[in-house]
Structure formats: structure tokens, C-alpha cells
Amino acid sequence: MIEEKLNKIKENIFDICSKSNRDPAQIKIIAVSKNFGIRHIQEALAAGQIDFGENRPQELDGKSKLINENICWHFIGNLQKNKVKYVVRTAEFIHSVNSLALAEEINKRAEKSEKIQKILVEINTSGEETKQGLSKDSEIDNIIYKISELKNLKLIGLMTMAPYTEDENKIRKSFIFLRMLKDKFVQNGVELKHLSMGMSSDYKIAIEEGATMIRIGSAIFGERDYTKSWREL
Numbered sequence: 001m002i003e004e005k006l007n008k009i010k011e012n013i014f015d016i017c018s019k020s021n022r023d024p025a026q027i028k029i030i031a032v033s034k035n036f037g038i039r040h041i042q043e044a045l046a047a048g049q050i051d052f053g054e055n056r057p058q059e060l061d062g063k064s065k066l067i068n069e070n071i072c073w074h075f076i077g078n079l080q081k082n083k084v085k086y087v088v089r090t091a092e093f094i095h096s097v098n099s100l101a102l103a104e105e106i107n108k109r110a111e112k113s114e115k116i117q118k119i120l121v122e123i124n125t126s127g128e129e130t131k132q133g134l135s136k137d138s139e140i141d142n143i144i145y146k147i148s149e150l151k152n153l154k155l156i157g158l159m160t161m162a163p164y165t166e167d168e169n170k171i172r173k174s175f176i177f178l179r180m181l182k183d184k185f186v187q188n189g190v191e192l193k194h195l196s197m198g199m200s201s202d203y204k205i206a207i208e209e210g211a212t213m214i215r216i217g218s219a220i221f222g223e224r225d226y227t228k229s230w231r232e233l
């Protein structure tokens, strides 16, 4: 079941890439396993999936301790400073860095763990107040340039969530905004490689606009049941 869904997504990626002249190898699928159980992750692993995304520090920590296989974990949720330790010891990538204070805390923890933590800065490209991420130009510039000075961080890209809407144009605008922002920094000498954008409902548009990491939950695992804990699923 999960394998079929993954294969379908890979086919779609292939199609979109050939239409938009992109190399499918440049697009990483992150299977967002939040609120799903260990057996779901095992099933995806058996289908060859390596990258998994979680949005709660304790859930990431708990799951990583129950699974022996090699997983590349991505942390994609809102992160409070007092939870940074759980995430730094497990996550290869943290996509949701949305303040300099948080970046500094991650840097401190990474230094203690003798690790270079790969991070992305989360940008609010939709103007929706409910969304995390930075939106002011001055704040974005400030964090991007200051992060380069933090020795145990490696800034690899930008992340965003498109607005919740059926309006494809608005979604696309959000992704274009992120791509142009990245291009601006690259032109100014900041080495940014990745655009983490696109979820189950909008990953096709995201790929057309340059996504290199797509974060897909329900299209792989099905609808989430928030009445249950991942430990019961």
C-alpha cells in the first residue's frame, strides 16, 4: 500500500521533471510520518524510503529510539529552545529555523554534540499569520548572514509552506517567492542549495517551481488520526 503510493509519487515526479526540464534525482521525497506509528515507518523503509520528517521533538526522539534501521530524519515543526536537544541529537536536517535565537541555541547544542547541524530557514511566503517563518526582509537578511557566522551550523536552504487555498496561483506565487529569495542570496555569495517546499496537495507545483525537497505525509501514509497517539497506531 505505502509502496504503491510512493511509486505513484515517484512517477509523478518523473513526469513533472521531464516536462519542466529538471533532473528527478535532484528531488528528495521526505516521508512525513508524524502521527503515524512505527509499523508505517517500517513499511516505508521496506519500500526503500530513507528520509522521514517529524514535527514534534518528543515524537522524533521516541521513534528514533524504537527503530534500528538507518533513517535520515528531518525535523520540520515548530521548535522551542528547550526542546532543541532532542532534535539535534537525531535530526540530520532541521527545516524550521525561524529566529536567530533558535539558530544560536541549535548551534550551541550542535557544538556540545560535536556535530555540524544542517539547517534551513523557514520563510512565511503566504502572509498568513498562523504560519511560522520569517517574512520581513530585514529579519530574513539578518538571520541568513548571521547564521553563516555560527560554526556548528550549515545553512543549506530555505523552507516554506504555501497558503491553504484551492487557488493554484496563490500557491505558485508562494513557491516562486521562495525561489527568488534563494536566487538573491546565491547571487550575493550565500551558498544555498535547497528549496524545501511542497506537500501532498501541492508538491507538483512546488517541483515546477524548483523544489529540491518535498515533504509528503498523507499522500504516502493516508489521513492522520489525531485522536490517537503514534504509539497506538
Ligand SMILES: *Cc1c(COP(=O)(O)O)cnc(C)c1O
Residues within 6 Å of the ligand: 032, 034, 055, 076, 077, 161, 198, 199, 200, 201, 215, 216, 217, 218, 219
Ligand atoms: C504535516 C506536514 C507536512 C505534510 O503534510 P501532508 O499534507 O500530509 O503531505 C509537510 N510539511 C510540514 C511542515 C508539515 O507539518
